[in-house]
Amino acid sequence: MSAWDTNPVLTIEHLTMRFGGLVAIDDLSFNVGRGDITALIGPNGAGKTTVFNCVTGFYKPTEGRIVMNRSNGEHYLLERMPDFQISAQAKVARTFQNIRLFGGMTLLENLMVAQHNPLMLASGYSLAGIFGLASFRKAERDAVEKARYWLDKTNLIDRADAPAADLPYGDQRRLEIARAMCSGPELLCLDEPAAGLNPKESAELNALLQYIRKEHDTSILLIEHDMSVVMEISDHVVVLDYGEKISDGSAAEVKDDPKVIAAYLGVPDEEVDTVEEEVGL
């Protein structure tokens, strides 16, 4: 029994997702350990992003159960919740493979939007806000402080009032993580956070993710192709191929798994010959 099975923050059980005749995910089960960095890897088209979309409510799974265990002891069945409640109540935040920032809004505004729900409450659903009551002003100041903290952590504080669309690519990736963190998540789902980053930015990203995990009681589930990120920071790696789990374990275990090597690099010619003989080709 591995560490992630004893105290999971997210449990995925028998998850199946079909798009018409196409089975994108087939009977997938794994656990995401509390406080772990869990990597979901696999070749292109393996169904990684589909898993994310199921977890964050953008898809409704065909079968299976996704349970979020919050640290306060509450359990949420994510497959039954509308997407916005998954973020608001179950505290699962995500980033996107193709960055989705609010480009025409400043960095600070992006982070303020992420704190919409607590601020909305504090503004008395806008009534207290219109009259500028002190309680709302204080909540707003706190929200700005939180935003400032995350801008600081992601080295974006100098450009706080610049529009998000003006940022270089790497900065946009970091801003998306900062924005997700501003919603106060317990599980952070990152869809290829290192895609398009140079080695230096990749290293900074590793440091940032480890900082988040250590300081903020946030578990991280990430999809990644960049093996330097995966192998260096992941506690637990789940490998998907054609919608099925082919390997599950620590980074070192997975690296040496012949199934994983076969999925990524293909199999030796002799092996193909044996299989072809078996099926009579």
Added chain:
Amino acid sequence: MSAKSDNLLAVSLKDAAAGGLIALALFSVLIGMKAEVASGLGGQLGIEYRWVAVAIAVAVVFGGRLLLNLFVWKADKPVTETAGSFMPSAKMLAPLGKYAMPLFLILAVALPFLLLSAYGARGSRQYLDLAILVTTYVMLGWGLNIVVGLAGLLDLGYVAFYAVGAYSYALLAQYFGFSFWICLPLAGILAAFWGIILGFPVLRLRGDYLAIVTLAFGEIIRVVLLNWYEFTGGPDGISGIPRPSFFGLEFKRGEGGFADTFGLDYSSIHRIIFLYYLILIMALITNFVTMRLRKLPVGRAWEALREDEIACRSLGINTTNTKLTAFALGAMFGGFAGSFFATRQGFISPESFTFIESAVILAIVVLGGLGSQIGVVIAAIVMIGGFEFFRGLEEYRMLVFGLLMVVIMVWRPRGLISTRNPSITLSGKKAKGISADLVQEGHG
């Protein structure tokens, strides 16, 4: 570059001169000599020479060809860009945005008195009426700006809420005898209610589909008003809608009226001035609430929705509710404006609420610059004011109007004032506006 432009000028001049020569040869015969039966000489055929006309024609050809050569045919840049350089640029307009607001406000408050002193009570009435009309459209534009400019939901049926407001007041006054001041909030609430009723099924649609459904809704409301004869009076409309009173004082001749109470001589202009200030205050409240909401979480959520709806959902924002609030709020201000319209006219009929009204309001918002409050004011003055101002041109004014819109859209495709100001900043007032190129227009 300068050698090239010298060259361009020389070539253009040569070409224009050649054109001028050909024109001279042709026109000296065609225009310069006119065969005429001279009446004084007993019916003899004579020739009248018109060298001035020839000179004018040749000059037109020469000048026209020169200009076309310089700016269209041989120009490096497309003509729209060259034309744009003659117009004030965005940088020059930016301080305008800053100072325009207080300037407009002072002007708007002082307007009735300026007009009265300039034209007298009788002469200023038509200008005040025009000012009331423009302000009504400013208010409608501001209301629609919440839906289209901030939340990015394309609403082609905004006039429906205007109609709901107007008919709410007229019917409540007719059936229950409610006064304007009771009906005003009721009309707003009813319009907001209809906004929500429409919003629930419709807001899951996006983009063009949303536009079509809102368009249909606008027509449905009008057709219902037209055909429900027993209730709304159908095409006959509703007449005798009570006028608003000044805190219980009516604008009437004799004892107990407004003029009598304040010791003034009765004049019908009092009521017009009152109506003007009424709509001005209502419009300013609309503006105040909108500007305030923009800086609140709900306003930021609207703008975030315009930028990226999926990202909004991933951040825990209930997009349906957020869209509904924008829709309901926009509808509410439309309803207020509608009940003002009813009380000003004293008579309403479905004819006042046709699709063209929605289109004009939307055009004001788009021309002014999506999301820009001061842009809406300028666009409303230009469009509504200009439209009335050119009434003398009769059918040609539609032409002028169309041309004006084309020119504005070529010159400033994102509207007159298109810079977006951040709703909150770390660096305080130093923060710069955001260029319109980066701001999304919304997808529904």
